Amino acid sequence: MSWSLRHALVTGISGQDGALLAAHLLARGVAVTGTQRPGRTLDDWRLRELCIADDSRLRIVALDPTDGGACAELIGAGAFDAVFHLAGQSRVAESFRDPLGSLAANGRSTVHLLEALRLHAPQTRLVLAASAEIFGAPAQAPQDEGTPLAARSPYGVSKLLAHASVAAWRASYGLHASSAILFNHESSLRDEAFVTRKITLGVARIARGLESGIVLGNLDAKRDFGYASDFVAAMAAMAQRESADDYVLATGHAASIREFAGAAFAAVGCALDWRGRGVEEVGVDRASGVIRVRIDGSLLRPFDAPLLVGNAAKARAALGFTPSLDLAALARTMVEADLARLDAGSA
Ligand code: NDP
DSSP: OOOOOSEEEEEOTTSHHHHHHHHHHHTTTOEEEEEEOTTSOOOOHHHHHTTOTTOTTEEEEEOOTTOHHHHHHHHHHHOOSEEEEOOSOOOHHHHHHOHHHHIIIIIIHHHHHHHHHHHHOTTSEEEEEEEGGGGOSOSSSSBOTTSOOOOOSHHHHHHHHHHHHHHHHHHHHOOOEEEEEEOOEEOTTSOTTSHHHHHHHHHHHHHTTSOSOEEESOSOOEEOOEEHHHHHHHHHHHHHSSSOOOEEEOOSOOEEHHHHHHHHHHTTTOOEEEESSGGGOEEEETTTOOEEEEEOGGGOOSOOOSBOOBOOHHHHHHHOOOOOOOHHHHHHHHHHHHHHHHHHTOO
């Protein structure tokens, strides 16, 4: 694939995907303008870990994507070849606490950006970070681009609005706007609020004798855990396709939270046995008999899709998308990064 981008706008530069995508683009000679929320100090630890914080081709600007005027001003003046809309309220659990805020951050922001592109930069391409949560509790597995959309969480509804808007603006105005239907993707840069990173940091702290156990919510939810670096590369490829389209990005393999925890503990040589049921379930260190995982019922969500697993055949064929890490390797990568941070005193 020839590399046609010269300047990209990445909303949500401070997040896992924003930082990884910026690094991916910069490494290919693409200048990046990244956005952060106005009035906040940029939390640039991910940019520093990726060694791009001081790259002269990376510019940071303030943008509230729920402000239509600000979106229009930035897009109109920016001369971007592509906009990657990654900023948003990314936590399903938080969306139950603040549904309207999530709808604005994820849904309304996308419409503002689409309108800004339509009016001021119709040649600029857009890639949206949508989510598998738009499928709700699908009867069909694996899910693909044709699976009925039936979001159940406020987060899913907000992403559904964004996803549907991309398709509508593409069809109605001919914009090169694409939606990435993202299944879970993790890395050592994942926020600690997400269960995978909570687990890997907890495992690292236990391995270093700083904690004795971790407390989790629903262990039964099955998710399709991919490696975030693969996902941002695919989003970059989406912007370079001749035609815009929507793509499921997923590994095709589902694992429960229990299995992810088992893989993370295995990375430090600890085999867990699971005993009990429901909120009484515990994960016990087979060698020492110490309880390493407990359940806190207050962490259970009003709705948690039992199984989300994607079929990325379309992305594989069109984008060359190939998942590079299996569950064990992904968990090990994350645990090793957390151990290194603890040993360096930076976690
Ligand atoms: P992160 O939570 O790591 O990053 C989110 C980014 O959005 C941060 O830069 C954050 O800025 C910004 N942000 C948060 N809240 C708001 C808000 N209310 N208004 C504007 N900006 C906000 O998420 P990821 O990088 O993992 O995800 C990127 C995108 O992909 C998100 O839209 C997410 O919903 C979506 N996605 C991710 C999946 C995953 O598994 N990672 C799966 C499916 C979808 P700040 O630093 O100021 O908080």
